[in-house]
Amino acid sequence: MMEIKILGSGCKNCTTLTKVVEEVLGELNMEATVEKVTDFQDILGYGVMKTPGLVVNGTVKFAGRIPSKDEVKKVLEG
Template sequence: MEIKILGSGCSNCKKLEERARDAVKQLKKEATFVKVQDYKEIVSYGVMKTPALVIDNQVKVMGRLPSVEELKKLLAIKA
């Protein structure tokens, strides 16, 4: 599974990555994490507000900071 964190590197972007890593760990899954800070690449996903979370090239969250529990639900679907 590939998880991309889209954003400028702001505090919410960092928190989103921390929470996503925590969710992956709790679910005992393996994932590759990629930080995307290039504005053109972020926009190419149709994202206009960051932070955003992309799982296997599908935007799952945009413009907000989901809880670890919500992230676990999103990741469990990818089982």
């Protein structure tokens, strides 16, 4: 199963990114585990300096901005 992590402190942008990811998963009828990572040391461990960040199966796909739904779809469809 796909593993998705949202990196961030829980700010508005992080919440927005979570909603975008959940909407795309629903539209694609995909299942994935979605985890919020809020610990700063864990976020730094991914090399992300600006949040929000999106990690899919251990790879950072976006950082420092909210990607569009189309961008997220492309990443999740692989």
